[in-house]
Amino acid sequence: MPWMAVLRNPDKTAHMSNILENPVLVDVIRHPAVESVHRGRACIVTVTGEVIEAWGDVEAAVYPRSCIKPIQALPFLESGAADAIGASPEQIALACASHSAEAVHLNELVSWLEILGLPMDALACGPHVPNDPAAAADLVRAGIKPTRLHNNCSGKHLAMLSTALHLGEEPGGYETFDHPVQKRARERISELADTDLTNQPVGTDGCNIPTVAMPLTSLARAFARFGTDPGDATARIRAAMAAHPVLIGGTERFDTKITKALGNTVVIKTGAEAVHAAAIPSLGLGIALKIDDGAGRAAEVAIAALLHYLKVIDETTWAALQPVAAPSMYNTAGKAVGQIKTSPNWLPNAG
């Protein structure tokens, strides 16, 4: 358990992955040459944990970051908190979201906070500028500083607060590792991943809650099981995400566009530093990937290619999705100068 040494000595860090094994998944082309490359690891895993196909060091751990939100949202429904506040499918989708803080998100989030009767600073996440450039400009024009509700994770935080209040727990400190809110989330993640998370590195996420590392195969397995779990809570979350693709991301976001195109045939979720995961319920599969260098532009192209490889994206849809699946790059004068696409040495017929 090499992690124990690291955890005992906070001055030491260690690599979670033998990154020397990881292949180039994505090329960044500036015509006529490849200018940059993105290596990574990816795997396709069944509900029983069988690794169907893998590229790179997939047994090594990753921080799942925001990929794990759909599973972190389970206690919100399973505790009865969601029904107690009459949570709508929109709110359930926002509990799983990395949202862009557009008006469509903020309207729901503001009313949710009012329902809870808590002040804004009950949220443990900090403020940040909306991911959506138009929403960010709207704030500037209105002379309004971003609030904690503008944090892309604010829906998750409202769900966690809702659960704590419903169960009579002290809401203060709900973001800390030992609070029951985090403990319940970890337990559900551990169960669906069928992985003991006890000795894994624990980082602090951008929104201030713990992010517990897990093997990439475990993340994929958790998604495989989340996609096929017969429980009422998982079904309601899957349905809410599929019904409200704009709420899980935003107008111009990758997960939103994929979900709009594929509906309930996938559950897809991005995370910071280029983790990305998806469930394909009809196949009983989960996929997860991590780009070594943390570039989201590559994670998007890679997970789209994997969905195409698994024929979850048909050829007509694939053609329509090219602007996000293999985006051309335009310079400031509007000229197409390059493209981001899967490496021909990886998935030669799928990317």
Place this chain on the structure above:
Amino acid sequence: MPWMAVLRNPDKTAHMSNILENPVLVDVIRHPAVESVHRGRACIVTVTGEVIEAWGDVEAAVYPRSCIKPIQALPFLESGAADAIGASPEQIALACASHSAEAVHLNELVSWLEILGLPMDALACGPHVPNDPAAAADLVRAGIKPTRLHNNCSGKHLAMLSTALHLGEEPGGYETFDHPVQKRARERISELADTDLTNQPVGTDGCNIPTVAMPLTSLARAFARFGTDPGDATARIRAAMAAHPVLIGGTERFDTKITKALGNTVVIKTGAEAVHAAAIPSLGLGIALKIDDGAGRAAEVAIAALLHYLKVIDETTWAALQPVAAPSMYNTAGKAVGQIKTSPNWLPNAG
């Protein structure tokens, strides 16, 4: 010459580098673990082209992108164009800049365009939002759309237009490969790099001018020679960049902070997709690096580490530069959750 095949077939792309050889230069730590890594190649080269030290596949080519601006600016001075319009050191610094479009930049750029008596659309670069967030917000508040002068390369474009006008050349099309403006720039780059650029891949840069690939060692050599060249034009450019560090980048920019700290002991210039180069005149050395995945966050940390390794940055200055040389990462709640720093396997005592 493997490039010839690529250039003959525009549907084909090829890797410029055998990236499998390139080591991890920079780690991105989310405590307590390394979450992401950045590989790359770097070299330290003398004025005669001797490679003093190298990491990774440094003979392979890179698009130099904006790194090359100080050298591209030479014909502006050498043609007499700069003196003909009475160019100030501020304008010379802007000719070499990737500026953040703050007021301090725009004021100079607007008056320069007026001196030329050309309309805004004489600039071949397109508009983009200022790199500086405060400058971008100011534009939104004022209800002004970014113009071509806000493009981070607009100073270079004004210098190129100034040169064409001074020499009686048609300014229209100055951004095209065969225009005398681009030809002169290529010749000076080729001379200082002592490298034949004829058969190298030619990409189109973000600002719409050609970017001609060259071996990374050639880029480093060009900087070594630029830093020590006894000519009047090189001396004036070096002095202008050192005297106006804010003008070559911007208030919050890496190159600006390094130049403020080191003055005329270095000439440092960033380029898109994580190329970075520097000259150290006192040592007669040039350094150049390219992060494989194009991440600027890693290029900055890596080139700072190389300057420290070469003792161009002393220990007191190194301590003061830590916020840019090995930046801590804070989450939205203001908590220090990680750090970007050189890999302990690369430059163990310098990064």
